[in-house]
Amino acid sequence: MTETGLQAEALPVDPPVVPAERDLFSKFDPLLAERAALLASGVRDPFAIVMEEVRSPTEAVIRGRETILLGTYNYMGMTFDPDVIAAGERALRAFGSGTNGSRMLNGTFRDHMAAEESLRAFYGMSGAMVFSTGYQANLGVISTIAGKGEYVILDADSHASIYDGCKMGDAEVVRFRHNSVDDLDRRLGRLPKEPGKLVVLEGVYSMLGDVAPLNEMVAVARKHGAMVLVDEAHSMGFYGPNGRGVYEEQGLEGQVDFVIGTFSKSVGTVGGFCVSDHPKFEALRMACRPYIFTASLPPSVVATATTSINKLRDAHDKRRRLWDNARRLHAGLRDMGLRLGTESAESAIVAVILEDQVQAVAMWQALLEAGVYVNMARPPATPAGTFLLRCSLCAEHTAGQIDTVIGLFGEAARLAGALPG
Amino acid sequence: MSDRAEIVEAVTAEIEPFNKKNVTVTEATSFQHDLEWDSLTVMDFVAAVEDRFDIIITMNMQAEIETVGQLTDAVAKLKAGQ
Numbered sequence: 001m002t003e004t005g006l007q008a009e010a011l012p013v014d015p016p017v018v019p020a021e022r023d024l025f026s027k028f029d030p031l032l033a034e035r036a037a038l039l040a041s042g043v044r045d046p047f048a049i050v051m052e053e054v055r056s057p058t059e060a061v062i063r064g065r066e067t068i069l070l071g072t073y074n075y076m077g078m079t080f081d082p083d084v085i086a087a088g089e090r091a092l093r094a095f096g097s098g099t100n101g102s103r104m105l106n107g108t109f110r111d112h113m114a115a116e117e118s119l120r121a122f123y124g125m126s127g128a129m130v131f132s133t134g135y136q137a138n139l140g141v142i143s144t145i146a147g148k149g150e151y152v153i154l155d156a157d158s159h160a161s162i163y164d165g166c167k168m169g170d171a172e173v174v175r176f177r178h179n180s181v182d183d184l185d186r187r188l189g190r191l192p193k194e195p196g197k198l199v200v201l202e203g204v205y206s207m208l209g210d211v212a213p214l215n216e217m218v219a220v221a222r223k224h225g226a227m228v229l230v231d232e233a234h235s236m237g238f239y240g241p242n243g244r245g246v247y248e249e250q251g252l253e254g255q256v257d258f259v260i261g262t263f264s265k266s267v268g269t270v271g272g273f274c275v276s277d278h279p280k281f282e283a284l285r286m287a288c289r290p291y292i293f294t295a296s297l298p299p300s301v302v303a304t305a306t307t308s309i310n311k312l313r314d315a316h317d318k319r320r321r322l323w324d325n326a327r328r329l330h331a332g333l334r335d336m337g338l339r340l341g342t343e344s345a346e347s348a349i350v351a352v353i354l355e356d357q358v359q360a361v362a363m364w365q366a367l368l369e370a371g372v373y374v375n376m377a378r379p380p381a382t383p384a385g386t387f388l389l390r391c392s393l394c395a396e397h398t399a400g401q402i403d404t405v406i407g408l409f410g411e412a413a414r415l416a417g418a419l420p421g
Numbered sequence: 422m423s424d425r426a427e428i429v430e431a432v433t434a435e436i437e438p439f440n441k442k443n444v445t446v447t448e449a450t451s452f453q454h455d456l457e458w459d460s461l462t463v464m465d466f467v468a469a470v471e472d473r474f475d476i477i478i479t480m481n482m483q484a485e486i487e488t489v490g491q492l493t494d495a496v497a498k499l500k501a502g503q
Contacts, residue, residue, distance in 0.1 A: 187471075379459070380459070385461055
């Protein structure tokens with residue numbers, strides 16, 4: 001007989017209740033109470049949506065109802081591209097369903113190398129590293145390149161993956177006020193000169209959909225001798241002549257040390273990456289724990305990514321349609337009197353700002369019942385304690401779908417009291 | 422007035438715009454438990470204190486600071502290091 005440890009059938013039917021003071025889950029009581037109160041008001045749970053069928057990049061079935069998707073990050077609508085799907089199918093058959101290992105050991109297949117090659121070509125940079133998610137790309141790069149005694153300087157509205165990368169690393173962490181060039185300059189000026197510094201910025205901030213003044217911020221960072229990392233997760237494919245992101249659009253080629261990106265938005269699958277021209281960039285493969293101590297992406301995923309990235313380089317028509325859609329929706333919602341995150345359409349995200357959770361959930365539910373899915377966002381993810389209904393556009397949305405959405409937004413806003421009835 | 426008393430006074434003045442519950446502020450006042458500030462309020466307040474004293478209070482240091490007295494000590498130390 002072998003010892004196999006505690007067996008499920010050996011557990012008591014009624015395990016003793018853990019006293020509240022020793023239950024590690026007691027700390028979640030306020031969270032559970034808030035959720036229970038929200039659901040008790042009769043609304044549907046905004047964080048428990050199930051897509052029963054996905055018909056296209058812009059349409060799904062939710063609870064049996066055909067729904068326009070206006071809250072995904074499928075900006076370029078690549079998820080159902082026939083070439084992308086064919087590439088994934090070929091890789092799935094040729095290389096199997098998974099890699100069963102780390103990039104560092106047995107988990108680097110032909111298609112991982114091809115994905116990195118396509119990234120080097122897309123960004124015109126010498127180095128590219130593919131991670132298993134975008135979250136891990138930020139986590140790994142930030143925590144690894146800024147060490148003890150060095151500094152990470154980040155925007156206060158940075159994504160959770162940037163904050164978590166700071167928390168995981170040993171560097172000193174300094175925040176500056178969102179998108180404030182002066183605040184960044186002042187804080188860099190107060191730091192000691194000698195230690196290495198990494199300034200972390202984002203091209204598009206995903207909550208309000210606002211764009212960073214990267215040209216001024218990068219100039220300030222370089223003046224103080226800091227390296228610059230820009231997360232272009234929400235801009236790949238539709239800013240700049242080559243679709244590289246906000247940094248390219250603002251003329252910063254060669255001035256940004258590291259660009260972080262993701263496969264889960266414009267590229268249309270899952271994964272993350274970092275590209276750079278740093279001559280010692282490859283050292284990261286030997287030092288970066290979120291790169292090493294996890295399984296690499298399945299071959300079908302990297303194969304779809306490669307095909308998608310190669311097509312995004314010349315996707316001028318999709319780019320134009322995405323921007324047309326963003327401007328059309330922004331103008332429609334602004335003109336009906338809703339308060340939006342930006343004055344004009346700065347990105348493919350249009351955020352409607354609401355007063356409180358009750359209003360936000362009521363409007364979100366009214367939209368869903370009418371057949372439109374948008375993201376609901378609330379503190380602490382949102383800036384300044386706001387409640388948001390976030391719309392993200394797709395190049396494949398039709399003008400007709402956008403007009404339908406605008407009409408339904410008006411009805412939902414009047415129902416929820418966000419606009420006068 | 423001692424340097425420390427001056428710092429306490431300045432910190433207390435910076436707390437006021439964020440003191441929505443009109444808590445009486447002493448050195449023992451806790452930012453989280455007495456003032457009940459969320460992370461966004463803390464961020465705005467820290468930025469204001471940093472600008473007032475022309476210092477940087479890193480997030481690593483902030484994690485160790487719970488009370489007005491502890492913040493005062495940190496500010497005094499940072500000013501002395503300049």
